[in-house]
Amino acid sequence: MGAWGAGLYSSDMAADMRAVIKSALRLPFDEDRIVDILRDCERHAADDPDNEDHTTFWLVLADQFEKRGIAHAPTREKAITIIDRGDDLDMMEKRGMKQADLRKRGAKLAELRARLAAAPRTSKPRATIEAPEPYVLEVGILYACPVRGGNINPRGGKKNFDGSPWIPDGWRQFIILNRGRAFDYLAWYQPLVCKKPVREKPRLADAGADLWWQLDTPKTCPSRHFDLMEIVAIGPLPIDMEKARARFRKTRPAIVYLGWDGRSAAVNSITISESMFPSSHDWERWYGPQGLLPEEGPTILRSLGELLADGVGSRR
Numbered sequence: 001m002g003a004w005g006a007g008l009y010s011s012d013m014a015a016d017m018r019a020v021i022k023s024a025l026r027l028p029f030d031e032d033r034i035v036d037i038l039r040d041c042e043r044h045a046a047d048d049p050d051n052e053d054h055t056t057f058w059l060v061l062a063d064q065f066e067k068r069g070i071a072h073a074p075t076r077e078k079a080i081t082i083i084d085r086g087d088d089l090d091m092m093e094k095r096g097m098k099q100a101d102l103r104k105r106g107a108k109l110a111e112l113r114a115r116l117a118a119a120p121r122t123s124k125p126r127a128t129i130e131a132p133e134p135y136v137l138e139v140g141i142l143y144a145c146p147v148r149g150g151n152i153n154p155r156g157g158k159k160n161f162d163g164s165p166w167i168p169d170g171w172r173q174f175i176i177l178n179r180g181r182a183f184d185y186l187a188w189y190q191p192l193v194c195k196k197p198v199r200e201k202p203r204l205a206d207a208g209a210d211l212w213w214q215l216d217t218p219k220t221c222p223s224r225h226f227d228l229m230e231i232v233a234i235g236p237l238p239i240d241m242e243k244a245r246a247r248f249r250k251t252r253p254a255i256v257y258l259g260w261d262g263r264s265a266a267v268n269s270i271t272i273s274e275s276m277f278p279s280s281h282d283w284e285r286w287y288g289p290q291g292l293l294p295e296e297g298p299t300i301l302r303s304l305g306e307l308l309a310d311g312v313g314s315r316r
Contacts, residue, residue: 007105027183089102129185133187136226137221138233140175141234142175143175143231152229172193179262187220188266198211204237207308208304213302215248217265218264219271220266225272245259
């Protein structure tokens with residue numbers, strides 16, 4: 001991952017971890033369990049001292065815990081040891097950090113060490129989730145949302161970045177094939193996403209058309225994102241889950257399959273909006289003008305008819 005400065009949070013890894021830690025601390029677990037969850041999210045960085053992000057992982061974790069009033073002696077001691085031995089500065093030097101920046105980082109680490117040494121040995125009370133998150137999306141339901149060059153920005157509403165009105169030019173569809181709750185609390189969903197947008201609001205009768213569908217990794221869908229993206233339920237489809245599991249079975253490492261663990265998406269708050277790309281313009285740019293079609297494979301199928309239990313809407 002990239003680094004762009006001498007600060008503790010001047011890297012992709014550190015910046016991402018800050019949000020992940022905040023999310024994990026919503027869970028009603030003790031400090032040991034929270035650390036185990038975070039380690040599972042970044043197993044290589046957390047457990048391999050030779051990994052370039054190893055020191056960053058533990059320093060950021062200790063820093064965030066101290067700032068949020070979380071007392072966890074193993075994390076605090078791990079970070080202090082890293083600072084005292086110079087492990088972090090050694091790694092930054094190996095990664096090409098200049099001497100001037102190394103001195104700046106060393107000063108920041110000294111300040112962090114002082115805070116860790118003086119930190120309280122008991123945790124402050126924190127707000128946590130009181131009950132498992134309710135499911136927002138149902139398995140086997142065809143959903144759609146209006147798009148233009150992507151999806152509605154769930155954080156920005158129906159305006160472009162320049163403030164001009166956001167006017168949709170089509171619809172994207174998806175169907176949930178699996179769902180679960182990470183750690184029994186954080187809801188996630190695994191979508192099968194239609195690659196080809198349609199101009200009119202989708203109909204169940206057209207579900208078996210050649211629209212090309214791609215299985216994505218699990219995502220989250222907070223109710224506020226459901227509303228802001230204007231997601232609508234088109235209706236239920238008779239998906240044969242045995243067919244779906246066979247079609248999207250696990251083949252080889254790094255290839256998405258039905259049953260992919262949703263814990264990482266849940267803890268990292270990776271929302272369903274990420275599944276709405278590529279947009280209608282991507283289809284028109286890369287496929288239509290050249291007369292090309294996606295290639296069927298382990299994660300891509302041509303028509304939902306291949307998965308329907310009773311052949312409704314199957315290809316003719």
